Amino acid sequence: MSAGIDLENVCCDFGSFRAVDTANVSIEPGEFFSFLGPSGCGKTTILRMISGFIEPTHGQIRIGGMDMKGQRPNQRPTALIFQNLALFPLMPIWENISFGLEVRGVDKAARRKRAQELLDMVDLPDAADKMVSQLSGGQKQRVAIARALAVEPKVMLLDEPLSALDLKLRQHMRAELRAIQKRTGVTFIYITHDQGEALAMSDRVGVMSQGRIQQIATPRDIYNNPVNGFVAGFVGENNVFTGSVVSPSAGMAGFDTGLGRLTARLGDGALGEGIKLYVRPEHTILTETEGAENSVPVTVSEVSFEGAFIAVHAKAANGQTLVAEVRNDGAATVPAIGAKRFASFNAAHAAILPDAFTGG
Amino acid sequence: MYQFRQTLARVYAFVFILYLLIPLGIMGAAAFNDNKTPSIVPWKGVTGKWFDALFADETMWLAFRNTLVVAVAVSLLAILVGTAAAILINSISGRLRTTLYGLMISTLLIPGAVIGISTMIMWTKIGNGIHSDFILFKPGLHLSVLGQVSYIAAMVMLLVLARLQSFDEGLEEAALDLGASHAQVMRRILLPYLYPAIGAGGAVAFFQSIENYNVTQFTRGGANTLTVYVFSKVRSGITPTINALALMLMIATLALAIGFEINRRRKARIEDARQAEARRATALEEAF
Amino acid sequence: MGDMFRRYGRAATLIICLLTAFWLAMLVVLPNITLLESSFRPLLPVTEIGGPADQYTLANYLKVFNGSIDTTLMGIPVNIPVHVLTFSLTIFYSLLVTILCFLLTYPLAYYMAKILNPRSLPTIFLLLCVPLLVSEVLRAFAWWIILALKGPLSTLLVTLHVIDKPVRWISGYNGVMIGLVYTYVLFMIFPVYNAMSSLDSNQIEAAEDLGSPWWRTHLRIVLPHCKPGIASGSVMVFMLSAGSLLVPTILGSTTSQWFTQTIQQWMFDALDWNTAAAYAFLLLLMCTLFVSLVMKLFRVKLSDIAK
Numbered sequence: 001m002s003a004g005i006d007l008e009n010v011c012c013d014f015g016s017f018r019a020v021d022t023a024n025v026s027i028e029p030g031e032f033f034s035f036l037g038p039s040g041c042g043k044t045t046i047l048r049m050i051s052g053f054i055e056p057t058h059g060q061i062r063i064g065g066m067d068m069k070g071q072r073p074n075q076r077p078t079a080l081i082f083q084n085l086a087l088f089p090l091m092p093i094w095e096n097i098s099f100g101l102e103v104r105g106v107d108k109a110a111r112r113k114r115a116q117e118l119l120d121m122v123d124l125p126d127a128a129d130k131m132v133s134q135l136s137g138g139q140k141q142r143v144a145i146a147r148a149l150a151v152e153p154k155v156m157l158l159d160e161p162l163s164a165l166d167l168k169l170r171q172h173m174r175a176e177l178r179a180i181q182k183r184t185g186v187t188f189i190y191i192t193h194d195q196g197e198a199l200a201m202s203d204r205v206g207v208m209s210q211g212r213i214q215q216i217a218t219p220r221d222i223y224n225n226p227v228n229g230f231v232a233g234f235v236g237e238n239n240v241f242t243g244s245v246v247s248p249s250a251g252m253a254g255f256d257t258g259l260g261r262l263t264a265r266l267g268d269g270a271l272g273e274g275i276k277l278y279v280r281p282e283h284t285i286l287t288e289t290e291g292a293e294n295s296v297p298v299t300v301s302e303v304s305f306e307g308a309f310i311a312v313h314a315k316a317a318n319g320q321t322l323v324a325e326v327r328n329d330g331a332a333t334v335p336a337i338g339a340k341r342f343a344s345f346n347a348a349h350a351a352i353l354p355d356a357f358t359g360g
Numbered sequence: 361m362y363q364f365r366q367t368l369a370r371v372y373a374f375v376f377i378l379y380l381l382i383p384l385g386i387m388g389a390a391a392f393n394d395n396k397t398p399s400i401v402p403w404k405g406v407t408g409k410w411f412d413a414l415f416a417d418e419t420m421w422l423a424f425r426n427t428l429v430v431a432v433a434v435s436l437l438a439i440l441v442g443t444a445a446a447i448l449i450n451s452i453s454g455r456l457r458t459t460l461y462g463l464m465i466s467t468l469l470i471p472g473a474v475i476g477i478s479t480m481i482m483w484t485k486i487g488n489g490i491h492s493d494f495i496l497f498k499p500g501l502h503l504s505v506l507g508q509v510s511y512i513a514a515m516v517m518l519l520v521l522a523r524l525q526s527f528d529e530g531l532e533e534a535a536l537d538l539g540a541s542h543a544q545v546m547r548r549i550l551l552p553y554l555y556p557a558i559g560a561g562g563a564v565a566f567f568q569s570i571e572n573y574n575v576t577q578f579t580r581g582g583a584n585t586l587t588v589y590v591f592s593k594v595r596s597g598i599t600p601t602i603n604a605l606a607l608m609l610m611i612a613t614l615a616l617a618i619g620f621e622i623n624r625r626r627k628a629r630i631e632d633a634r635q636a637e638a639r640r641a642t643a644l645e646e647a648f
Numbered sequence: 649m650g651d652m653f654r655r656y657g658r659a660a661t662l663i664i665c666l667l668t669a670f671w672l673a674m675l676v677v678l679p680n681i682t683l684l685e686s687s688f689r690p691l692l693p694v695t696e697i698g699g700p701a702d703q704y705t706l707a708n709y710l711k712v713f714n715g716s717i718d719t720t721l722m723g724i725p726v727n728i729p730v731h732v733l734t735f736s737l738t739i740f741y742s743l744l745v746t747i748l749c750f751l752l753t754y755p756l757a758y759y760m761a762k763i764l765n766p767r768s769l770p771t772i773f774l775l776l777c778v779p780l781l782v783s784e785v786l787r788a789f790a791w792w793i794i795l796a797l798k799g800p801l802s803t804l805l806v807t808l809h810v811i812d813k814p815v816r817w818i819s820g821y822n823g824v825m826i827g828l829v830y831t832y833v834l835f836m837i838f839p840v841y842n843a844m845s846s847l848d849s850n851q852i853e854a855a856e857d858l859g860s861p862w863w864r865t866h867l868r869i870v871l872p873h874c875k876p877g878i879a880s881g882s883v884m885v886f887m888l889s890a891g892s893l894l895v896p897t898i899l900g901s902t903t904s905q906w907f908t909q910t911i912q913q914w915m916f917d918a919l920d921w922n923t924a925a926a927y928a929f930l931l932l933l934m935c936t937l938f939v940s941l942v943m944k945l946f947r948v949k950l951s952d953i954a955k
Contacts, residue, residue: 100540369758477924542658
């Protein structure tokens with residue numbers, strides 16, 4: 001059982017501050033959807049509006065097609081996993097998990113049985129009678145998931161639940177969350193500021209900034225085809241050039257910069273102020289001879305070894321630093337510091353984008 | 361020189377504790393002296409007769425019962441009112457909070473005599489005003505209860521508020537989100553978290569009520585409480601029965617206090633063991 | 649308020665507000681307003697209450713100035729109304745108790761906070777709390793036994809040849825002082841200790857390292873740090889002493905009179921509740937002034953004192 005969620009022109013004001021501005025999104029039943037953005041971008045507010053702790057100032061939220069206006073948190077078919085998990089410290093684990101059933105009047109034996117089933121599912125079969133303070137971070141995580149699943153929600157809302165874990169465990173839990181979501185088929189809405197998490201787990205990602213949803217797309221699209229500078233910059237690294245558009249045609253355009261004319265795809269709305277050209281470091285290559293297009297003479301200034309790849313920093317004539325990433329396949333050659341090179345990129349991999357979507 | 365000052369401080373602390381305890385010891389010991397005046401000099405031999413006299417003293421037993429009734433009533437009321445006030449203070453802010461909090465705290469600084477007289481005058485005036493002979497409006501122990509609650513509630517409030525401030529509001533939200541009603545959140549989440557503070561508040565209220573004299577003296581009408589009874593005995597002719605009573609009260613309260621302390625340490629040990637287990641689980645997790 | 653609705657629902661919010669309102673209105677504000685109102689009313693037979701003679705008057709307060717007596721204050725003979733004298737002496741001796749309590753407490757608090765091994769702290773606390781668990785009347789009674797003419801103290805000192813015949817210790821305000829200090833000294837220890845234990849020991853060592861003698865370290869580092877604790881302890885001790893009725897009655901002599909005793913006499917001997925109300929109000933006023941003064945002097949807030 002899962003339900004889709006529709007946000008239609010949803011706004012939320014705190015006094016004169018607009019935390020969420022005209023959010024429109026349709027989340028499919030059974031989808032794993034992430035809201036990604038820096039802190040203060042409004043993603044938590046969206047989550048709290050869906051769960052019912054905050055009423056939207058304008059607009060409509062529908063879960064499974066039903067308008068949620070006036071429905072309190074305890075009346076909505078959602079279950080929220082809190083950032084700090086909010087496990088009840090005074091109840092043993094099995095009471096924590098079956099709390100949602102307890103308040104629905106399910107008898108004790110049935111609750112106990114259901115709690116054990118869920119514990120088996122999250123791979124904690126012996127934890128039923130332990131207290132919360134006896135568990136490790138990862139174990140608490142699993143209990144929180146089991147507790148939310150116990151009420152058989154149609155939608156699970158997760159508020160950065162992995163942020164307290166250390167890196168290795170976090171990566172392990174990502175896979176586990178994804179597997180649980182696939183197994184239960186419940187719609188997951190996941191809030192995070194960690195792009196790696198969002199890209200790895202989600203079916204689709206909504207990138208947010210300053211209260212506005214900047215782009216909604218699959219992880220691959222978000223990374224490969226960001227719609228604006230904010231998305232490009234928040235998800236992944238870029239070499240950025242400032243300049244002005246010349247002779248646009250057929251989705252491509254010239255771009256006059258202090259380093260000469262470059263060519264790239266022309267993004268929607270790339271007009272007026274704040275327009276820049278973005279290209280990923282892994283699409284930037286360093287060659288000894290000048291390339292066919294988009295080739296900028298540079299001097300290598302720093303080489304940093306990152307493990308899976310090697311980042312070469314090089315200074316252009318105007319002092320701007322460009323980064324080229326070389327995959328560390330064991331045969332990669334790395335230029336010496338001070339070497340003269342050309343930094344080039346394919347026009348199809350570069351995009352001229354507006355700054356960010358701030359509405360109006 | 362430094363060492364000398366440390367030794368001096370140690371001796372001082374020792375003497376200070378003797379100063380606190382010796383008077384109580386003398387009072388307790390006098391309960392066994394076979395001498396009509398309550399004292400340890402001159403010592404006329406060990407006797408248990410003052411305890412017998414105490415148990416035969418019906419006025420004492422009545423006062424004892426009154427004290428318990430008043431103390432239980434004060435504890436219950438103070439817990440109700442103090443907890444409610446703490447929750448209220450914890451959920452409001454700004455000037456309203458400052459004003460209400462100030463008002464609540466100030467009750468701790470009002471002299472007992474003033475509380476007693478004001479309580480007495482107000483309730484009797486209301487009684488006269490509505491021409492009621494209802495018992496509530498006459499002097500009596502029920503007015504003592506109301507008077508005592510007026511400041512003891514503030515102590516409960518402070519204890520509960522301290523605990524509330526470490527409460528994670530997310531727990532309430534989590535429970536609501538799981539479908540609990542407001543009443544269920546209160547009963548299953550908030551109150552259980554507050555129980556230790558409420559229990560401590562109840563204990564404080566109980567002891568404060570037992571030992572209260574000033575408020576009780578001005579409101580009690582003709583009824584006796586233990587404190588008032590002891591006081592009247594000290595004023596009029598005393599025999600060491602009072603010492604026998606004092607000794608028994610001391611032992612009872614001390615036993616309770618030690619019991620509380622042992623219980624507290626036991627709970628701390630259990631919690632330590634749990635956290636050790638969590639640390640082991642974390643280490644195991646990291647090893648994966 | 650909106651926050652409470654959201655968190656606890658309508659019914660619980662209502663109950664919470666009603667309970668708090670009952671406390672503050674019925675048990676605190678209204679009684680004190682009634683006290684103030686009554687203090688301006690004359691003492692009348694029941695039949696005349698509410699009649700033409702029942703006018704607001706300052707007469708109850710002016711009774712403070714009735715009946716002057718001759719006495720000496722610090723060697724200077726003065727003629728002073730007897731209740732004014734009681735009132736002043738109550739303030740004076742309450743201040744004295746406060747100062748004595750502080751002097752007794754300071755070294756102990758320092759010892760507990762900075763010298764004692766923290767592991768022995770719970771034991772010390774338990775020992776200190778024992779007298780707190782014994783009611784005030786019994787603590788006063790214990791001293792009544794000790795200070796009796798032929799009591800343990802006299803006997804001990806006679807045996808040790810310090811004095812040659814038993815001494816009447818309870819004379820003037822001696823007994824009251826001894827009793828009040830013993831009864832309320834604990835209310836000074838805990839706040840001062842709390843303040844002292846929050847002082848970083850490195851500060852003391854830094855001062856000594858810079859060559860400060862021990863007394864200067866205390867004067868310039870430790871004492872200023874303890875100000876909030878001292879303020880809160882002083883307020884407690886002063887209020888409790890000035891408001892005490894048990895200790896001055898049990899340990900008082902024929903020549904000691906405490907203001908609360910005067911109030912009690914108006915209430916139960918003269919059966920003049922209105923004058924008792926006026927006197928009680930004076931006591932309240934004096935205490936309020938003292939608290940404000942301490943708060944100003946030590947620059948602390950009311951909420952700091954309540955800790």
